[in-house]
Amino acid sequence: MILQLEPQASVPALAAHLAEQGYKTTDVTTQHAHYLVAIGKKDFDIRTIGQLPGVRDVHQVSDDYQLVSRKWRVKPTVIDLGDGVTIGEGSLALCAGPCSIESEAQMEKVMDHLLENGVRLMRGGVFKPRSSPYAFRGLGMDGLRLFHQLARARGIKIVTEVMQVSQVEEMHDYVDVFQVGARNTQNYNLLDALGGVDKPVLIKRGISGSIEELLSSAEYVFSGGNEKLILCERGIRTFETASRNTLDLNAVPILKEKTHLPVVVDPSHGIGLRDYVPAMALAAVLAGADGILYEAHETPETAASDGQQTLNFAESGRLIRNLRRVYALRGELE
Template sequence: MIIQLKPSVSSEEKENIDKAIAALGYKTAEVKTQIGEYVIGIGKKDYDIRQIGRLSGIADIHRVSDDYKLVSRKWKVKRTIIDLGDGVEIGNGSMSIMAGPCSIESKAQIGATLAHLTENKVPIMRGGVFKPRSSPYAFRGLGAEGLKLWATMARAAGIKIISEVMQVSQIAEMYDYVDVFQVGARNTQNFNLLDELGQIDKPVMIKRGISGTLEELLSSAEYVFSGGNEKLILCERGIRTYEKASRNTMDV
């Protein structure tokens, strides 16, 4: 269930609402957004929505049966628009292009890529400085120093950057340099990482897992959203199948 609280709700009323939800055996989470404050109740037990709705301090209550409640279109009907600054928006109905190499490898490569993006009016550069590789012998990125160099050059060119975060400890290391955090396919169900990304005030793009279902992708997004971060982008990349003609297959 999703409970919208009244703007005037008191601490005592919140406590009573939490107790009523907990009595059902539900877990609760509080979410503050730009349009209001909410209490999320997550559980399987049936309940009388009218009985909960009579509690003081509640403006509205919604029953949502999906595992992904906050990101469900049953509840969140408005389009999410993410403002990266300098007129760069994602989700406003126009196409937002991100382009760049898989790995950030050198100053020369960064400069050449930024020049190409600027010439073609592409506002966002992608690239990895911490790279997950199938082989332990493959190049795994330039790390934090490479990110700092890239960010300095990108800002001078007026280009935003998106890069993959691999683990919780890297969030603080990357925070001042990236405009969007990317969660790669291998980390789509790294729930500790998703929890921490829910606590930050920067956009997060989640890729679909290597063999993940759409429902699992939405549930991963729910982890971030339930932490209070609504700046979410979902990336459909297809899944691995027995088909060899392409690396991934779109099943939607």
């Protein structure tokens, strides 16, 4: 049960009243509103609660995830990154860039490519989770500061991965969207920490994470105080070895029905093979995605990581144009 509170509400009084009825409450204050989430029995008469002083509205939500549920908030959430860049219904968000930030020259080339194609959202990792301790782990904060400086100068917004709690503060001023990677989807301390900042967070589905677990991870950040959330399907682990992962487009319509949050798709990690990335990106739009996040690099074959799933600029430009045509058609379908 979610209680949306008036500014003058007395949380202790409401919590005590609900405790008597058998509810455990969590006080949630976000950028936008003040809520009391109550967990407990489900057959209580909702009207008596709605009449308590300080309660603006009451919603009964029976799922484990509450605040991210569409049963409560019917209107889709749109994330506004400023300067006219948004993620959510009403537009198709496009975000491209290299797996890893490598150098000033590399970033400038990608940015030029994006701007030529009207894309103003760039992805690029400065902290890289690598399964081998001996692999390249990214340029770190120096790389991020440079990334930020170049992006700001061009009106480009940055999406980049945060890997641990201590990075949240140091990265804060240099990112537009914090990305939580597939290996950290259930890193609850990190999710808690991101609940405390006023920056959008894009949460990738876990490598073998269920749809419900992804929603629960989002609930962590929201209940920590941050409503600005984006969910990302990026492929799951199955028995099939012909693709790197199995991009699960089924998750897109299912998530869109269950949550009010925007849902984007990463076909690069999803299928993991360059030749197939465009087809899966286009398919994702018709599955209902609010945006596409993919890897692009001037010369994928020399990229520091993930080159085999990265598009070159010609392929990327073509994909952008095709995505826009498909998105336009989506709006016209019955």
